[in-house]
Amino acid sequence: MKRIGVDVGGTFTDLMYWDEEGSVSVHKIPSTPQDPSLATVNGVQQLADEVGISVSDLDQFLHGTTVATNIVLEHNGSDIGLITTEGFRDILHIARKKRPLNYSSYQDLPWQKWQLVRRRNRRVVPERINAAGEVLVPLDLDAVREQVRELVSSGVRAIAVCFLHSYRNPVHEQAVKRIIEQECPGMFVSLSSEVAPQYREYERFSTTALNAFVGPRVSGYIDNLAETTRDAGVRGDIRLMTSAGGLISSRLAADNPVLLLTSGVVAGLLGGCAIGAASGHPSVITLDVGGTSADIGVAPDGKLRMKHLLDTRIGDYHAMVPMAEVDTIGAGGGSIAFVDAGGMFRVGPRSAGATPGPACYARGGTEPTSTDAMVAMGWLRADSFLSGSMFVDPQLATKAIDEHIARKLDTSVEQAAIGIFQILAHAMTEAISLHSVRKGYDPRDFSLVAEGGAGPLYAWHIAEQLRVPRVIVPHHPGIASAMGLLSTDIRVETPATVWTSSTDPDLDRIAAEFDRLSTQAVEQLAGDGLDPSEIVLERSLDCRYIGQGYELRVPAPPGEIDAEWVARTAEAFHEVHERTYSQRFDDKPVHLVNVRVAAVGKVGHVPLADVEAGGPDASAAVKGSTEALFWTADNQPKTFDTPVYDRALLKAGNVFAGPAIVEQFDSTTIVGPQQTATIDRVGHIIIETAVSTEGGQR
Template structure:
């Protein structure tokens, strides 16, 4: 047997998903996340998964991991002690930022923290112009003093970003070579290696992010890879933010690529499910312990954006900028809200009920877990309403303390509003559903898509609990619950391909640019991508090198990324690319101007090492069938008796009419009145209106 294993760290649970390549058989294991040392929970989860499913480590052919180390370091301001070197006169580039602000009318808002303090930011005399010509030669005589200043400051890393180095990187590379020779223990990140693209602030910010999180990521991955090697497992791979895995060496060369790796894995798994079920248009909904994430899949294609800010709130509103640190790397287009099973319900000073952003996490967790939590969470509300088993979760492995949930809701929500505990739990449920519906609107309506033309695929430990309520609010006709939804993001880690993204700036009008220039730029990236795939031992027949272009109208500040067809680059091909841009612009923004020149800004290439396709399956086991009942609350009926089924015992084509509950080891599906759940082939469950 050949197994692939994926490990995903969530806010409450760390999940391991193992898939047998030839049969698609799925095995999962869940342990509580260990926030003080994430690696401890990862290794414990791997050991449990190997033991529970009798997997020999020598049979594992792929080991992939989604890490939160990069994002957490930026959110918690716990990165490396790093420096920054800029062209003379641009020392404060990271602090000046752009003029974008999240709230135009708040004169007292604070800007995001600067990753590099001013005392560790230096300048060097050099200048290259917008054509790539040297205006001021590099002052190499300034390097000894600069090196001594870095040594005295005892820095771990240094980021180097000069003006127009994406056109001519000679100065940057000369400084980088001098630093690496004189300071071998200091990590050096050059913007021409990290992001050879236009826009000086975004390029500098991405390079600084890499320098800030690089040592932390390196230490974490080194410890984890050593521990997995001791278990006899293969080399560890890391999930990238654009939906693909890469080896540790690539992760350390470009740490910013590991941002949002967990949520990206879930969307990749959703796309795989869409292909298996022939559902080309999906809205993926992932509700875990601390957050809920949504993304859109159109025509089986995952939406990717290069406009992303990490460490802020930019991913919750499409047009919100200035809250975090921009990174110009491809990221799966996600909307995220602080609404998970562990999100805490509270009353603000104005008397309004709020849910999140604070979360009980894994330690101490919701009050229902009996681990010391005293604040009411979404999970506590779901327990009180009967949506979750009031005695135990995880197939009996996690005892539930109903009385603790009731006490927490009574103290913090019911009493302030003069409500019963049950009514207060229903109010918490309504608030969190409203918050999550906003995320679905962001990726659908605000992207120019009609939710009624999509199916909602729900996963995460809490996603299937709340999915139908969200579908009702947005008039989505169908909800799909995949196999092993509680560990579905971990499944995405083994259902993806080896992937690395490359980019080059080529700034010109699309109608006037010489096709040879475009072809040469693609050829250079193709050479780099092919070398990466060769180093990863990917055979030629499993390699793919799709091309893309960032395009915009003149005088626009931001671009749309479109695929570039295979074959020779010709004038006719570039004309077709311009027409595709007009159509995409009209879809996204409601208008297009075909009389306006289309500008080419960046060329992109993705190097893919394709893994054999998986066919996820969760066969039923008649011996596991069981049927009970309990009182469950629904908005349309209040508390009413509902049948409770065990998912693993449901045969294909079985139809279950609501009100009903379908329980499994990793999640719970709520089927409200007026909806019917049908068990489809391979273990998927489809919910539709009656």
């Protein structure tokens, strides 16, 4: 079995190869934003050549992508149409009537300013199905045909269909789909009964429209990539990472691209979970810092947390699909530093990206970035980028910082460079706090896994600020997301609304829906080539107290669905509610809203092998030294004669003190002053603070 994982980021495309003999190889090339598939295919070919195989020898191609995410964030999706029930034309415009600024009379509502569907393309037809799934008003097929023809003539590239209560009875939506296929074969169609088959009116409309908004471009990208890899001889289908942390087939991804909205981001968290487990520290906070953004995830005991329905958003839009608890901020190696019109020193979220990139790349960029700051501080040396294969000019970095920051603030280049680093590090620290401390988790109970090309440059300082006891820098931090692709299973999840109470449960309906969803999920994976005997089913429910507005996910108890099963479900909900909100109400009835079934097809995960053992002495790995800039306790610049280690020469058991720099192909690691680094048995760098200092400053 030969497998390759490819994660496409905004600046770099990361690749990891693994085979059944335990051979692991990594590769990293600049992304091609104009066509992400170019970097993907080129990278696969280069990595195959490097390990001495043909692309046709690959059995599995696993992929994480930000294509769908970027379309939504950049508001450049397809022109789409919407067909809905009479009287519900403006659901997407009204939304939940919440406003970003409660007391401002002058504000843009994002979902209205950047509409997923322009009003002239939102069409209504006579039909009505009630909440029990009964047809009250038959669908007017002639009206549907007329509206479809008008939408097609207006030039829409996709049509979303969302009728009231179609989650209970999809017959009308299915009829519309047949008419669209007759009138315009090849049109991308998004049905709410297929994309989000559960109650909640606005969220279902928004999710269905989002699927259509990104559909043509994402499906075109997937189809093009699948065709290109087939032509290259890759055996088997492309598997893509979903927002819920599982892999799905290219066919399912092309039909439901809304499932990919946080694809690459989740892969990094999964990689972090595997890394933490291998080092004996399963509870992890992952910090994946790339060129344009930083992704932050929290996994207690190495288990993914799913986002609450209120948080399953992408940009300005609700997306009612399962999403793992990972969040992104605009902070990365390409984050641009500037002094704004009010004289405020700021960094990001605007990024230099892959093109033109930081000033030091000598590709036309003139504005200073966080990468330029670390080059000026001596942390990133001119010959350290991608093992010297990428040119870096320190003079350009210093010039950019001097012209755009130091002169405007009347300070030194050194102080300005430190400021750029600290401002961006503070943004990451606050984001980690938001997703740990404020959600009931103590960072001191976790390890911080540094991922991405820039994560190991920031993690040492952030760990001090949050009092995280250790930083884990994996063997290939810049390829962690690609590793995550090789450390997860094939997974599909489908929901259904049951809407019943623990005091008067509809046991037959609950059982029927679980059976239907189970059959549907198994058939879906079996259709993708998996043996049904290897598929594991996971059941869960969305529950709340009667009168509450939103649900919490609860694992479904095993056994026959009877009164005792409902009682165990209610008890499980009480426990989840208490853990989430620190209180429970045992005397209150529990509302069982949705049931869910996830079908999981187990695949082999990449094992992390032990590395060669050595003693505590790490001097054999030192390849030189450099003057590196840090700071004192009162935040004044201080230069240290800092040893530079070759990551490839470090052995298990090696110990060295900071400040230190560790260089490797895909990243550079900083060990701060008063910190100690140890190489564990699988080659991870474990960084711990030897002497605590107030605020983590030097």
